[in-house]
Structure formats: structure tokens, C-alpha cells
Ligand SMILES: Nc1ncnc2c1ncn2[C@@H]1O[C@H](COP(=O)(O)OP(=O)(O)OP(=O)(O)O)[C@@H](O)[C@H]1O
């Protein structure tokens with residue numbers, strides 16, 4: 044469904060991605076692993092059209108996304124959940140969700156505000172609070188809920204477990220499993236190997252903007268030197 | 277008592293008009309980050325359109341209000357056309373470059389309105405049904421003023437509902453907080469921005485249209501209102517509609533009473549209030565520091581140093597300039613002095629803007645102080661030209677040290693606005709203090725002494741002062757002090773971490789830029805033989821800004837190109853009819869063809885022609 048071939052990207056003079064290749068099939072959860080600064084976020088931003096200087100190929104259902112602006116990429120059915128909880132701080136929870144709302148699509152599950160409040164009960168209680176008044180974990184849930192309001196077919200999820208309490212990480216894992224059960228595909232960027240293993244079907248490891256490993260978690264376990272070298276374990 | 281109450285009501289009625297203009301400006305800035313100089317033009321066009329509609333349609337209550345609304349809507353459509361054809365193409369240009377484009381629009385509108393409606397002021401009829409005065413506590417109050425007092429809060433409420441109760445409003449507010457995120461959530465911001473621009477323009481048009489029963493529509497309306505509108509926006513906090521309302525009330529009511537006590541203060545009062553508010557609250561009453569994801573996200577480009585080829589071209593130009601009096605006519609050598617003065621002025625402004633990252637909307641203050649100091653040294657103290665030329669930069673440096681101390685505590689547009697306030701306050705003082713500065717009549721008879729009275733000799737005096745000044749500033753730019761300034765511009769935090777005293781460094785940079793602007797002013801005074809308050813006017817500041825931005829803020833050669841092109845084109849077109857229109861159109865063409873300024877455009881042209889190897893960007 045989503046294919047990235049030999050993607051390169053740079054910020055100014057600094058080359059950040061040196062040929063990332065990955066695929067994401069329907070109903071699949073793929074973990075994109077790598078250390079700090081490996082290029083996970085940059086890969087996702089490139090797919091979403093948020094990095095200007097990029098080359099290579101990004102295809103979605105066979106259609107190239109390379110030249111599309113972010114809002115058109117969103118409209119083909121790709122949802123993006125940024126890292127660092129980029130909610131709209133001065134909008135209420137409900138308004139944050141409203142920004143993400145898009146018409147339902149035939150090929151993806153439809154999410155309503157009520158359904159999302161069931162999935163994230165904490166948010167329901169705080170629906171009239173401003174984004175900046177939420178706790179870190181609540182903000183993280185809000186970014187996910189906001190993206191789901193767009194009824195995506197696939198979601199790019201950037202480090203959902205970063206900097207939040209263990210209880211909430213557990214809740215996050217449930218949510219990802221729920222998304223998969225609903226029929227969504229998820230590309231999950233992670234540094235937390237345990238969390239990634241719990242929710243993903245397979246793993247991709249990048250380092251310095253290039254692909255280092257691709258395969259199942261079992262294969263990864265068979266080659267401990269890989270995790271040693273490219274992941275902080 | 278009744279009299280004071282009446283005065284209060286007059287103030288509130290004025291506040292409503294001011295609010296209508298200012299809130300549109302604030303909304304546009306909040307969302308698009310464009311400082312829209314053309315906002316006063318929308319106001320003016322609204323007034324003229326309403327005049328035409330009211331006087332053509334059958335008189336009556338319905339006709340009047342229909343005309344007002346229709347005028348506002350037409351101005352909205354005009355705004356849409358400008359946004360779609362011009363501004364939309366340059367959102368990604370360096371910050372403030374859009375300002376140049378809106379200035380081009382101002383010029384075009386000035387001549388457009390002149391061509392359509394003529395030069396005479398047009399006073400509209402009174403508003404039917406509201407054409408009398410009611411007595412409140414014994415004082416006559418125009419009914420129309422009371423209507424205005426109601427309209428202001430009604431519009432405020434309407435805007436609030438629009439922004440909080442409609443999906444469109446929620447999207448707009450989200451876009452002011454994080455543009456990229458809104459884009460990634462599937463919202464096409466191009467149309468969001470257009471909508472905001474249309475709304476802002478229509479509000480300005482409404483403000484102008486509502487003004488016609490109170491004030492004649494005139495060709496000066498645009499620039500006379502824009503300064504005050506900026507002040508209101510800044511005091512309220514840029515992007516805050518409620519803030520604009522509070523600020524409009526504050527300014528108008530203060531003004532209504534201040535003129536009773538001290539009539540002269542009226543023209544500077546708004547700027548004094550703004551200066552005080554900014555010193556106490558650096559982001560205005562209701563403003564917030566700009567969001568990290570709010571502006572155009574691209575990192576500042578590094579400042580380009582000149583290539584050896586460029587330096588050679590420049591050296592050749594200077595050499596040709598030095599020899600020019602031998603070959604060109606006297607008239608041209610006077611024009612070349614103008615070019616040199618403008619170039620030094622622009623280079624000094626670029627020093628603080630491009631190198632120091634401190635944008636100034638009021639650099640003319642130091643140009644003017646330099647010019648006046650030089651003129652007064654001659655006319656009061658009886659000194660000769662050379663001491664006077666030294667006095668100019670010294671006085672300008674002193675003024676820049678004083679105002680700069682406050683300004684460097686702010687950043688971005690707020691800093692720019694405080695420089696504007698400083699310039700307007702100085703302008704007000706010069707304009708009103710008849711006994712010392714001659715007020716409107718200026719200071720005459722500031723001629724060079726006998727030995728330099730020949731235009732060609734004076735050319736060399738100006739040459740040494742201006743080219744010397746430019747050379748010195750460039751030396752400073754390449755010295756550790758200049759690197760320090762650039763370091764601060766690129767990352768204040770990093771510079772601080774390296775142990776630099778950031779504020780002190782910026783303060784000194786500000787003062788240095790002021791001193792050299794003062795030198796330009798001193799040369800200017802002797803080249804014209806006189807000084808008028810215009811030397812400190814907003815127009816003079818804007819000219820400097822245009823030179824720097826048109827030239828290209830990211831190149832050290834930018835202001836040199838910019839000033840040369842600006843003065844020569846202005847000199848050429850100002851002999852034509854409707855020269856503002858032509859000049860404005862030229863500016864727009866440059867803006868659209870070379871969004872990185874003339875220097876960038878020339879460089880790209882060279883690259884296309886294969887004269888220079890570009891880096892792959
Ligand atoms: N806007 C930017 N300008 C310049 N360099 C950047 C920018 N954003 C990221 N980088 C650099 O690109 C590299 C990759 O960053 P990226 O954010 O993609 O890494 P990441 O794998 O997501 O790391 P983390 O796990 O810390 O989120 C880093 O070295 C980073 O410093």
C-alpha cells in the first residue's frame with residue numbers, strides 16, 4: 044500500500060536520509076527503529092510532504108506522493124501523528140479534534156468523536172479544556188485522536204511512547220492493537236524495543252539515514268549484534 | 277461633567293472606526309504573518325466606494341447601509357485578488373519581503389484612486405435617520421457617533437463568534453498556532469489564508485465606508501490611518517482581536533482628553549502609549565510570543581559574502597563613480613550624491629536588519645537627527661561644514677543609544693514597531709517644536725562653505741563620507757563584532773551560552789547603525805541646503821526598508837543594489853504622470869520575479885547565463 048524507495052533528504056546542506064526503502068502493507072504494523080537522530084522523524088515528515096528537499100520515490104497505492112503538498116497527502120488516506128505532542132495549545136480538546144475532522148472514506152473505518160472518547164476516556168472528561176492544560180500523556184492521546192478524526196487508512200505514528208508514564212504506554216499499546224483490528228496500517232517510529240515488539244508485525248532499523256535491517260522480531264533476536272549496534276539496548 | 281462625558285463618547289466613536297481597521301490588520305498578521313502596509317489603502321478605497329454608492333443610489337436609510345456593506349464587500353473582493361495574484365506566491369519569501377509587495381500595492385492604489393475619483397476631497401452626506409444630535413447631559417452628541425459606538429462591539433462579537441463557533445474559525449486559529457500541522461491534517465491553507473485576507477480587507481473597507489458621514493474621503497486617508505492602526509495592533513498584541521479593541525478604546529479615549537490639556541500631543545500620543553506598553557509588556561497587552569511552528573518554518577539563510585567577481589564589479593563601480601564628475605552633467609552628479617546618501621542609509625539599515633536581525637521601521641529617526649544636528653550646528657552654532665558633518669553621526673548615535681536601549685529588549689515585529697514609535701515621537705517633537713527646529717518650515721541655508729560650493733567638489737565630499745562610511749560598516753561586518761551580531765541573529769541562545777552579552781552587543785550594533793544613518797543625514801542636509809521634518813518621516817523609513825528588502829536582505833551587496841535601483845527608478849518615474857502607479861507596478865514585478873531580492877535575482881540571472889557556478893541548491 045505504501046512504498047518508499049531510496050528516499051534521500053536534506054536540511055540545508057546536511058544530508059539526513061541516504062536512501063531509505065520500506066513498505067507498509069494493508070493491516071500491518073511496522074516498527075521503524077533507530078537511535079536518536081537516526082532519521083525516523085525525517086522519514087515520516089518526507090512521506091507527509093513536510094520536507095522540501097527530498098528525492099527518491101514515495102508511492103501510495105501505486106500513486107506517487109513526491110510532488111504533493113501535505114494536505115493532499117493527508118487526503119489520500121495517510122494520517123500523521125507527530126512526535127513531541129504537537130497539539131494546538133490554545134484550542135480546546137474538542138476544537139483540536141475538529142481540525143482533524145474529514146469526511147468518511149469508503150476504504151477506511153470511520154471515527155466519530157464519541158467513538159474516540161470511548162477509546163480515550165481521559166479526553167472525554169477534558170473535552171472543554173485547552174490543549175495546553177492537558178498532561179503529556181493526554182496530549183499524546185489527543186494527537187492520535189485528532190489524526191483519527193481524518194479517517195485515515197494508514198497512520199504514521201512518531202514515537203508515541205516517548206516521555207510518558209508506563210501506564211499510559213500500556214494504554215498506547217492497546218490503542219495501536221485496536222487500530223490494527225479496525226483494519227488500519229501503522230508505521231510506528233520507536234526507540235523502545237519492548238514496546239515496538241509488543242505491537243508490531245515486523246521491524247525496520249535505520250541508522251544515519253540508511254536502512255540497516257529489515258525482518259521479523261524473531262530474525263532480529265537471532266542477530267543480537269544488530270540491536271547492539273543500532274539500537275540503544 | 278456633561279462636557280467630559282461628551283468627550284468620552286467622541287473618543288469611543290473614534291475607537292470603533294480605529295478598531296475596524298486595526299482588527300483586520302491584526303487578524304491578517306496573526307494568520308499569515310504579513311505586515312500589511314496596504315491596509316490603509318483598503319480603508320481609503322472603502323470610503324471612496326461608499327461615497328460613490330451613497331451618492332448614486334436613491335437616498336434613504338436602506339440605500340445608505342446597503343452602500344456601506346457593498347463597499348466593504350467590494351474591498352473584500354479586491355483583497356482576494358491581491359492575495360491570490362501576489363501574496364500567495366511569496367509566502368515563502370524571507371520574512372518581511374511581503375511588506376515590499378504590500379507597499380507596491382499602496383502606491384498603485386494611491387494613483388488608482390486619484391485617477392478614478394480625482395484629487396478633491398469628497399464629503400459624503402449624513403447618514404439618513406442618524407443625522408441629528410441628541411442631548412446627553414446637556415451636550416449635543418451626533419446620533420451617528422452613538423451608532424458607531426454600538427457597531428464596534430457588535431463587530432467584535434461577530435468576529436468572536438466566527439472564530440469560536442465555526443469550523444472555519446477553528447481552522448484559522450489552529451493555523452496561527454501550527455501551520456504545518458494544519459496542513460498535515462488535510463487543510464489547504466492557501467484558501468484559509470485567502471479567506472482571512474478577504475475578511476481583514478473587508479473590515480478595513482467597512483471602517484472606511486462608515487467614516488464618510490464624519491470625514492471627507494481624501495487621498496491622504498491611507499497613510500494617515502496606517503500608522504495609528506499599527507499602533508493599535510501592537511498595543512493589543514499582534515493577532516489578538518480583543519486586544520485590538522481594548523487598544524483602540526485606550527488610544528482614542530486618551531486622545532480625546534489629551535487634546536483638551538495639551539493639543540500638540542495628539543500626533544505623538546499613540547506612539548508614546550505604544551512605547552510605554554511595549555517597554556512594560558514586550559508582546560502587547562494580549563499578545564503571546566510567536567509560536568515555534570507559527571511562522572514560515574525555513575531556517576534563516578546564512579548571509580552571503582561577496583564572491584571575488586562581485587567584489588571586483590563593486591570596486592569597478594566605485595572607481596567609475598569617483599571619476600564620474602569629469603564626464604557626467606552637473607544634474608547627474610547631484611543625482612549621484614542622492615544615490616550615495618541613500619546607499620549609506622540603506623547599508624546602515626541593513627547592518628542592523630540583515631546582520632543584527634533587528635528590523636527597523638523607523639530608521640529615518642537617526643537619518644533625520646543626523647541631518648538636523650548638522651543643520652543646527654551650522655545655523656545656531658555657526659560652525660562650518662566639517663564639524664557639522666561630525667556632529668550629525670554623533671547626535672544620531674546618542675539618539676540611537678537612547679532608543680536602542682529599549683528596542684533591543686524586544687524582538688521581531690515588536691522591536692520594529694518600537695523603532696517606529698521612536699521615530700514618530702522624534703518626528704512629532706521636530707514638527708511641533710517650532711522655536712528650535714523651525715517646525716514645518718524646516719531649517720534653511722545649510723550650504724557647504726565656499727571651497728565646497730561647486731557641485732563637483734561637494735560630490736567628492738559626499739563621496740568620501742558615504743563610500744567611507746559604507747566601507748567602514750563592511751569592515752565592521754567582517755570583524756569579530758559583526759560575526760558576533762550574526763551569531764546572535766542566528767541563535768540568541770547559543771550566543772548567550774558562548775558567554776556573549778547579547779543585549780549589549782545588539783545595543784552597540786543598533787547605535788552604530790544609527791550613527792551611520794546620521795552621517796548619511798548630515799551629507800543629505802548639505803546636499804539639499806535645508807532640512808525638513810520629512811527627513812524623519814515614516815515615508816523616509818519605508819524608503820530605506822524598501823531598498824534593503826528589494827536589494828535582498830541575505831546578501832551584503834543587497835542594500836547597495838537596492839538603493840541604487842530604488843533612487844534611479846524613482847528619479848526616472850517621478851517625472852511621469854501617475855508615477856506612483858508605475859513605481860508600484862515595478863516593485864510588484866521585482867517582488868514576483870526575484871523573491872530573494874535584486875541581489876539574489878542578479879545572481880540567479882548570472883547562473884542561468886552560465887557566468888557563475890551555482891551550488892546545487
Ligand atoms: N530542521 C532541521 N534542520 C537541520 N537538521 C535537522 C532538522 N531536523 C532534524 N535534523 C537532523 O536530522 C537528523 C535526523 O533527525 P530525526 O529527527 O529524523 O531523527 P529521529 O530518528 O527522529 O531521532 P529521535 O529519536 O531523537 O526523534 C538529526 O541529526 C537531526 O539533528
Ligand SMILES: [Mg+2]
Nearest residue numbers: 083084126202
Ligand atoms: Mg524523531
